Amino acid sequence: MFRHTKLLQFEARPEKPDPVYAHKLQELIGGAFGEMSVTMQYLFQGWNCRVEGKYKDLLMDTATEEIGHVEMLATMVARLLEGAPATMTAEAVKDPVMAATLGGMDVQQAIVAGGGALPADSNGYPWNGRYIVASGNLLADFRANAAAEAQGRLQTARLYNMTDDPGVKAMLQFNLARDTVHQKQWLAAIEELKADGLEDEIVPDALLDVEDQTHNNTIWGLSDGPDGPKGGWSTKAGIEYLTDPKPLGGPGTAPHPDPALYSTYSPTMDAVGTAKGKAKSVKNKLT
Incomplete structure (x- = not known):
């Protein structure tokens, strides 16, 4: 009220x-x-x-x-x-x-x-x-x-x-x-x-044991220059600063589209963006 x-x-x-x-x-x-x-x-x-x-x-x-x-x-x-x-x-x-x-x-x-x-x-x-x-x-x-x-x-x-x-x-x-x-x-x-013990630092304070432990304590240094690692969030919090992080996945190529959507795509590329050994025609691909 x-x-x-x-x-x-x-x-x-x-x-x-x-x-x-x-x-x-x-x-x-x-x-x-x-x-x-x-x-x-x-x-x-x-x-x-x-x-x-x-x-x-x-x-x-x-x-x-x-x-x-x-x-x-x-x-x-x-x-x-x-x-x-x-x-x-x-x-x-x-x-x-x-x-x-x-x-x-x-x-x-x-x-x-x-x-x-x-x-x-x-x-x-x-x-x-x-x-x-x-x-x-x-x-x-x-x-x-x-x-x-x-x-x-x-x-x-x-x-x-x-x-x-x-x-x-x-x-x-x-x-x-x-x-x-x-x-x-x-x-x-x-x-x-x-x-009061209701919450901790991380939201939510759950699933910490199942998350990928390799990646829960690093900062990816993706800016030019040496200044990033100088921050206290790295040194004081004990977080590792990766100065030259590498991509961990493959190409971000989208899968072949539904033919009814008429999106443009190359029939000579597979779903992960690599060239096929043998090209097929668009007509054959759609059928």
Whole structure:
């Protein structure tokens, strides 16, 4: 059960309208790493969590907070659009919507949303449920969460430097702080999963005894130069760096196609890409 408190989590009031910045701010709402993504990611991780108690509560608490962040940003977008495009009309352009559009406003915010926010990114691309990660494995999910918060904070920081509006900056300062603590909480939760014996370093912590043991401790050095082996991921983790790895398989030739698909192929080559001793005609091959 969710309840809506009719107060914003933090104030979202710009000093003046700015439809161009409202267009940019859409990224923090409906972008791949926007608030809609982390909201749905944490909700589905929480709903799918099989561990009742602290981990599920952390997921659901954070997910519910993120719903409030979407509300804050949507409110800010609507207020940035207040009076626009009518008050932002360029003298050379008679139609106010066209003037704002040419100035960088998202025309769909006016035409589709009636002067409000959209469930879309800064290019107007609709938010997509495929952005979210909810695997059922808490270690994999928490790592994805830390990465999502890092990307979201990075984008928020960039947008912070794209405005001089003190009201917008104040809200983004709050968002930056929340992104900071969310990164820290997911990283700490990862360590706690290990301490509680629920997960280990590798996801999943299974089938380690049946995987090919020859290839589970090497890095293939496939870049020119000597710098790759200098990384601590090789020396400190005890991983062998292969400086001249060799291919282990044969040619990647596809098998002969189904004749009904009419794909082009050479009848003088067999399925592994080697020449046949005797060529056959395409007609004979197909029959």
